[in-house]
Amino acid sequence: GDSVTQMEGPVTLSEEAFLTINCTYTATGYPSLFWYVQYPGEGLQLLLKATKADDKGSNKGFEATYRKETTSFHLEKGSVQVSDSAVYFCALSEGHSGGYQKVTFGIGTKLQVIP
Amino acid sequence: NAGVTQTPKFRVLKTGQSMTLLCAQDMNHEYMYWYRQDPGMGLRLIHYSVGEGTTAKGEVPDGYNVSRLKKQNFLLGLESAAPSQTSVYFCASSSQGTVPHEQYFGPGTRLTVT
Numbered sequence: 001g002d003s004v005t006q007m008e009g010p011v012t013l014s015e016e017a018f019l020t021i022n023c024t025y026t027a028t029g030y031p032s033l034f035w036y037v038q039y040p041g042e043g044l045q046l047l048l049k050a051t052k053a054d055d056k057g058s059n060k061g062f063e064a065t066y067r068k069e070t071t072s073f074h075l076e077k078g079s080v081q082v083s084d085s086a087v088y089f090c091a092l093s094e095g096h097s098g099g100y101q102k103v104t105f106g107i108g109t110k111l112q113v114i115p
Numbered sequence: 116n117a118g119v120t121q122t123p124k125f126r127v128l129k130t131g132q133s134m135t136l137l138c139a140q141d142m143n144h145e146y147m148y149w150y151r152q153d154p155g156m157g158l159r160l161i162h163y164s165v166g167e168g169t170t171a172k173g174e175v176p177d178g179y180n181v182s183r184l185k186k187q188n189f190l191l192g193l194e195s196a197a198p199s200q201t202s203v204y205f206c207a208s209s210s211q212g213t214v215p216h217e218q219y220f221g222p223g224t225r226l227t228v229t
Contacts, residue, residue, distance in 0.1 A: 008155060034217075043119070043207075043223050044158075044207075044220040103160075
């Protein structure tokens with residue numbers, strides 16, 4: 001079945017440092033890929049997405065490129081802020097026989113940014 | 116728009132008690148989902164619904180029941196709570212009309228079973 005692999009963390013960075021959170025996936029077809037972010041005490045919200053190979057998703061200074069050859073979708077940001085402290089989930093979705101797109105989530109990576 | 120709302124936000128149950136978690140969405144979404152979030156395990160799908168009056172089992176359905184009598188509401192029931200059901204529960208919804216389906220999440224319900 002489908003799976004998503006990411007490190008749990010926590011990842012601790014100083015403000016303005018470069019961020020990379022690795023995500024690799026296994027899927028039977030051609031999935032769409034997502035990064036969701038969960039701020040403390042809140043639900044998940046979509047950060048960015050990519051629907052086909054070589055697509056780059058971007059939002060709020062974060063970027064991730066859909067790499068089919070390495071089955072990866074690594075999240076990057078050039079300069080993190082304290083406000084970026086959150087849990088980041090990599091996810092993929094594929095069509096499902098139940099008539100919806102099944103989403104498979106990674107375990108989430110906790111990011112702590114210190115001033 | 117309120118988006119996806121969940122009630123209650125927190126609840127403590129004793130083993131064997133029952134409760135219902137309510138999820139409501141005002142985006143006219145066809146699909147709704149219940150997940151549980153546990154440390155080191157990410158989000159796991161409990162049950163889902165592709166439309167009013169229909170429900171289906173997800174990855175971890177045992178011990179839970181659901182109902183979707185109205186399109187905007189999706190209820191999750193625990194008939195006899197167990198400590199293993201201590202978790203944070205998230206409801207989500209998505210639209211049939213957008214591909215890929217972006218899921219919109221509620222703020223979560225933190226449930227403790229003692």
